Amino acid sequence: MVFYPPSWVPDLPDIPDSISLEDFLNNEKHGRHAIHASRNPFTCGLTGKTYSAQEASQRTDHLARAIRTRFSFNPDEGTEWDRVLAIFSLNTIDYISFALAVHRCNGIVTPASAAYSAPELEHQLRSSGAKGIFTCVPLLETALRAAKAVGIAEDAIFLLPVPGFSSEKLPFQTVDDLIVEGKRLPAVEPLRWVKGQGARQTAFLSYSSGTSGLPKAVKVSHRNVIANVIQMALFERVARDKLGVKTQVVLGVLPLSHIYGLVLVGLVSCYRGDEVVVLPRFDLDAFLAAVQRFKIEQLDVVPPILIQIITNQAKCDKFDLSSVRVVFSGAAPLGSELTYDILRKYPKWHVVQGYGMTESSPLITSTSELDVLVGSSGSLIPGFKAKVIDADGNEVVEYDKRGELLVQSPAVVIGYLNNEKANAETFVWHEDGRWLKTGDEVLVRRSEQGHDHFFIVDRIKELIKVNGHQVAPAELEAHLLIHPFVADCAVIQVHDPRAGEVPKAFVVKSKEGEGESDEKAIASITKHVEDHKARHKWLKGGVEFIETIPKSASGKILRRMLRDLEKDTQRSKGPKL
Structure with a gap:
C-alpha cells in the first residue's frame, strides 16, 4: 500500500534542476513572493537591525565577490568540492546571505553546530575539506583550535556579527568588511549550469546520524532544497490563503546550522516573503520580548521550548503573546499531553507539528492548520509518497499497523559522502524506484476529515x-x-x-x-x-x-x-x- 498526500494538497510542479539555490531564491520567475512586496527577510530580535529583501540580495552579491577573491575561487573551474566553506556560528541576520554567497561562487556550505567542541568541529572541517570558516566572537576560540588542527590559516577565518560581542579589537575581518570590499570588485558572473546539474551538485554538506552509527556527511543538492522549499510552501498555502495570510512574521530561534532551521525557517521564509526575527540562541526572556515587540505570528520551535512556556507561566503572563497564530514543532515528537497543556493556556493557537530528517532535506510530513490531529506529525507534503514495512519485511496494507517508514521524493538527498555502506543501508531500490529508509516506526491513521496522518511511535534507528x-x-x-x-x-x-x-x-x-x-x-x-x-x-x-x-x-x-x-x-x- 502506497500512501500519498491528501487530495486537497496541490500537485508538485516540475522542480528546476539547472539553477542554484541562490538563483532560485533571488529570482521571482520560480514562484518566489515578489521581492518588492516581501517583508524584510531577517531582523535581529535583540537590536532590531534589519535589511530589506533588496538589500539582503545586494549583500549576498557583494559578499560573493569578496569570497571569490579572498579564497581564489574560480566558479568555472574544478568542482564544487574545491570551494567548501564552513559556517560555525550562532544565528545571525547574515547567516543565509553568507550561504547564498557561497552558492553564487559555485561552492558548498557545510554548517556546523554552535554546540560543537573543538574536536567535533575539527572532524567536520577535515572530512568536508573546508577552505575557511565563518564564525562569531563567542565561538572564536573553539574555531581557532579546530582550524589550527586541520591547517586552516587565520586569514581564512571571518566573523559574523552577534549582538553584545564586539570584534573591534580582534585581528579578524568581518562579513561587513568583506561586503564593503566586494562593492569595489567585479561582479560574479552568472553560473552556466547544464540540465540536471542542480540535482547532482551539492549545496549543503550537513552532518546527520542517519539511521545508525557515527555522524555522517550528507550531500544535499540544490534541487533537493529547492524541492523541499516548494513542497512546504505549497502545503501551507491552502491554509494561509483561507486564513488571509499573505506574509507573516516568523520566529528564528532554532539553530540555522540544523537543517530544520536552515530550510524550514530561513529559506522557506525568504521564498514566501516572510520576515524572520532572529535570536542568536534560545533565552526565554529574549524570546518573549521578541514575540511582543515584533508581533510574531508563527513560532517554529522544538518541544523543550514549549515546556519552558508551560513551566514559566508567571513570566509568560507578563508579555503580550496575542499575535501568535500558529506554533510549528519539529525535530522531536510533540506529545499529546504537552499539546493539550499549551492549548489550555493559549486556546487560540494552532499547535501543529512536522516530521523529517536531514536525508529528506528535511520535511516529509506536516500538519495543516485546517486539519489538526493531536499527536500526529501530519500528512505527506506534495511530491512525497510513502510505504510502511513491517518487521517481517512485508508492506503494510492497513491503517493503525506499525512498521518502518520509507519515502520517495525529489527532496531525498544524493547520499552520504564517502560512505557506500551507509548509502546501501539507507537508500534502497525497489521495482518502483529508490526509497529512503527513515529508520522510524510509524502508524498511519485517518483524521475526521478522512486524511492520512502519520504517527511516529518509536525509533528503529538509534540516535x-x-x-x-x-x-x-x-x-x-x-x-x-x-x-x-x-x-x-x-x-x-x-x-x-x-x-x-x-x-x-x-x-x-x-x-x-x-x-x-x-x-x-x-x-x-x-x-x-x-x-x-x-x-x-x-x-x-x-x-x-x-x-x-x-x-x-x-x-x-x-x-x-x-x-x-x-x-x-x-x-x-x-x-x-
Missing part, C-alpha cells in the same frame, strides 16, 4: 534527540571505551522533561574500574565525556553499571533490551511526588 540535537550512541560508546574504567558499554536515550531525551550509559567495569567505588567511577566517566563532547552529548541520564551488555550473535548491541530494563527500573520506583 538520541536532545533539544532537537542528534546524538549518536555509537559515537559516545566509542569515546567511553577509551576510558580506563570501561570494559564494555552501551548508550540509550531516557526521557527528560526539559530536553525530551538525554543519553544514559550502561557500563561494564574494567579490572581497573573494579578497584574504584561506584561514585568515583561515575564521576570520572562523566567528566571524561564532558571534557570532550558538546553539552547535549553529556550523560545527563546517568551512568549505570551492569554485568554484561546484551548483544546479538553477530555482536550488535541490543539496545531495546536496555530500554526495557530502564522502563522496568523507572516503573519499580513508582511515580515521582
Whole structure:
C-alpha cells in the first residue's frame, strides 16, 4: 500500500534542476513572493537591525565577490568540492546571505553546530575539506583550535556579527568588511549550469546520524532544497490563503546550522516573503520580548521550548503573546499531553507539528492548520509518497499497523559522502524506484476529515534527540571505551522533561574500574565525556553499571533490551511526588 498526500494538497510542479539555490531564491520567475512586496527577510530580535529583501540580495552579491577573491575561487573551474566553506556560528541576520554567497561562487556550505567542541568541529572541517570558516566572537576560540588542527590559516577565518560581542579589537575581518570590499570588485558572473546539474551538485554538506552509527556527511543538492522549499510552501498555502495570510512574521530561534532551521525557517521564509526575527540562541526572556515587540505570528520551535512556556507561566503572563497564530514543532515528537497543556493556556493557537530528517532535506510530513490531529506529525507534503514495512519485511496494507517508514521524493538527498555502506543501508531500490529508509516506526491513521496522518511511535534507528540535537550512541560508546574504567558499554536515550531525551550509559567495569567505588567511577566517566563532547552529548541520564551488555550473535548491541530494563527500573520506583 502506497500512501500519498491528501487530495486537497496541490500537485508538485516540475522542480528546476539547472539553477542554484541562490538563483532560485533571488529570482521571482520560480514562484518566489515578489521581492518588492516581501517583508524584510531577517531582523535581529535583540537590536532590531534589519535589511530589506533588496538589500539582503545586494549583500549576498557583494559578499560573493569578496569570497571569490579572498579564497581564489574560480566558479568555472574544478568542482564544487574545491570551494567548501564552513559556517560555525550562532544565528545571525547574515547567516543565509553568507550561504547564498557561497552558492553564487559555485561552492558548498557545510554548517556546523554552535554546540560543537573543538574536536567535533575539527572532524567536520577535515572530512568536508573546508577552505575557511565563518564564525562569531563567542565561538572564536573553539574555531581557532579546530582550524589550527586541520591547517586552516587565520586569514581564512571571518566573523559574523552577534549582538553584545564586539570584534573591534580582534585581528579578524568581518562579513561587513568583506561586503564593503566586494562593492569595489567585479561582479560574479552568472553560473552556466547544464540540465540536471542542480540535482547532482551539492549545496549543503550537513552532518546527520542517519539511521545508525557515527555522524555522517550528507550531500544535499540544490534541487533537493529547492524541492523541499516548494513542497512546504505549497502545503501551507491552502491554509494561509483561507486564513488571509499573505506574509507573516516568523520566529528564528532554532539553530540555522540544523537543517530544520536552515530550510524550514530561513529559506522557506525568504521564498514566501516572510520576515524572520532572529535570536542568536534560545533565552526565554529574549524570546518573549521578541514575540511582543515584533508581533510574531508563527513560532517554529522544538518541544523543550514549549515546556519552558508551560513551566514559566508567571513570566509568560507578563508579555503580550496575542499575535501568535500558529506554533510549528519539529525535530522531536510533540506529545499529546504537552499539546493539550499549551492549548489550555493559549486556546487560540494552532499547535501543529512536522516530521523529517536531514536525508529528506528535511520535511516529509506536516500538519495543516485546517486539519489538526493531536499527536500526529501530519500528512505527506506534495511530491512525497510513502510505504510502511513491517518487521517481517512485508508492506503494510492497513491503517493503525506499525512498521518502518520509507519515502520517495525529489527532496531525498544524493547520499552520504564517502560512505557506500551507509548509502546501501539507507537508500534502497525497489521495482518502483529508490526509497529512503527513515529508520522510524510509524502508524498511519485517518483524521475526521478522512486524511492520512502519520504517527511516529518509536525509533528503529538509534540516535538520541536532545533539544532537537542528534546524538549518536555509537559515537559516545566509542569515546567511553577509551576510558580506563570501561570494559564494555552501551548508550540509550531516557526521557527528560526539559530536553525530551538525554543519553544514559550502561557500563561494564574494567579490572581497573573494579578497584574504584561506584561514585568515583561515575564521576570520572562523566567528566571524561564532558571534557570532550558538546553539552547535549553529556550523560545527563546517568551512568549505570551492569554485568554484561546484551548483544546479538553477530555482536550488535541490543539496545531495546536496555530500554526495557530502564522502563522496568523507572516503573519499580513508582511515580515521582
